[in-house]
Amino acid sequence: DTRSYYYKNIQNLEEIIQLNTNDETKSEGYVVQLGSNNNQIAMARTLRAYYYMHITDILGMIPYSEALKGKENNFTPKYDTQEYIYTDLNKELTEAFSQFETDGALDKTYDILYNGNVENWKKLNASLRMMMAIKMSDVNPEEGKQRFVQAYTDGGMTDNSEALVYKFVNEEMNQNPLYENIMVNGRKDFAPSETILKYLRDYNDPRLEAYAEPNSLGNYDGVPFGINKGDISNYSDCATFDPRYFEAQNTPITIISPSHILLIEAEAAVRGWITADAETLYKDGIRASLAQYGVEGEFDAYYSVAEVTFTGTDEEKIAKIGMQRWLANFMQDGVEAWSDWRRLNVPDIKPGPSASISHIPYR
Numbered sequence: 001d002t003r004s005y006y007y008k009n010i011q012n013l014e015e016i017i018q019l020n021t022n023d024e025t026k027s028e029g030y031v032v033q034l035g036s037n038n039n040q041i042a043m044a045r046t047l048r049a050y051y052y053m054h055i056t057d058i059l060g061m062i063p064y065s066e067a068l069k070g071k072e073n074n075f076t077p078k079y080d081t082q083e084y085i086y087t088d089l090n091k092e093l094t095e096a097f098s099q100f101e102t103d104g105a106l107d108k109t110y111d112i113l114y115n116g117n118v119e120n121w122k123k124l125n126a127s128l129r130m131m132m133a134i135k136m137s138d139v140n141p142e143e144g145k146q147r148f149v150q151a152y153t154d155g156g157m158t159d160n161s162e163a164l165v166y167k168f169v170n171e172e173m174n175q176n177p178l179y180e181n182i183m184v185n186g187r188k189d190f191a192p193s194e195t196i197l198k199y200l201r202d203y204n205d206p207r208l209e210a211y212a213e214p215n216s217l218g219n220y221d222g223v224p225f226g227i228n229k230g231d232i233s234n235y236s237d238c239a240t241f242d243p244r245y246f247e248a249q250n251t252p253i254t255i256i257s258p259s260h261i262l263l264i265e266a267e268a269a270v271r272g273w274i275t276a277d278a279e280t281l282y283k284d285g286i287r288a289s290l291a292q293y294g295v296e297g298e299f300d301a302y303y304s305v306a307e308v309t310f311t312g313t314d315e316e317k318i319a320k321i322g323m324q325r326w327l328a329n330f331m332q333d334g335v336e337a338w339s340d341w342r343r344l345n346v347p348d349i350k351p352g353p354s355a356s357i358s359h360i361p362y363r
Helices: 003-021 037-059 082-099 118-134 141-154 177-184 194-202 229-235 258-270 278-292 296-303 314-328 334-344
Strands: 164-166 253-256
Touching (some): 037 118, 037 334, 141 258, 194 314, 258 314, 278 296, 278 314
């Protein structure tokens, strides 16, 4: 529900910005104990841009420049174009990147994402700009390239210690939602899909045994797309999520991984946007994903698979990069994976047998 992005997430970030800019509050102890004013503002601007990026990626035109103006009695904000929003978000993020003070404070107790590490916040900021810029490859490649080069120069995530991770705890008020749905509520329709498990099986992908646990026969058979809700009982003996990485009560969720960013950089290199070796970035991106699940030692065998080896035309290489981003994004940022699929048409996904639509939704 994108509405909650506005009245919860973005509104909270707006309040942080206001507390740190208002002369009456910015020096108060309850404000400055959380970190320097500039760092709090830059952090809030970075996360705010992340939410707005996703809302416009999902819906297209959205309230942006006039959003959250209810206190000013503006209850009918105009809808801004995605082009305008992307341009302004890039400006916001670039300004926020410069606003971060590496010698300033962010309280590591309250900063549950990066434990007060300002350098990692800056890497997230640059990574978000690259995520937006690469999506412009078909609509405005020249502007996309210019924005990408600046973000790449600023430096995005490269190591798994820099990933954007949300941590849960062993208590009901802040527990992993998969745990809540599967273990507490007994949902049977929360399971790995047959689509991704088939690709993992076909590629001899070592992540298969980390993404899922086999059924009673030792097979990694998933639930197909597009079945009727009542038909889930036919798949009672399918593969389940591996609880080590997904469904324990305190299992953290990786939202944006360095693997995703490195593979975005690999695409940019193939397109000639940056002067870097595309294959090296591609390999580093795959290695980072395998390392998330403790199977990096299987890289050489995995890379020898024809569908994985970085060969072919530029178009074929970009398709392989897109596939690796899709595989690595399993149970991470679903909107970003969907955005990749809409732009690159990788992998080839069709609606399921009970679906009433002719194609997977684009919006």
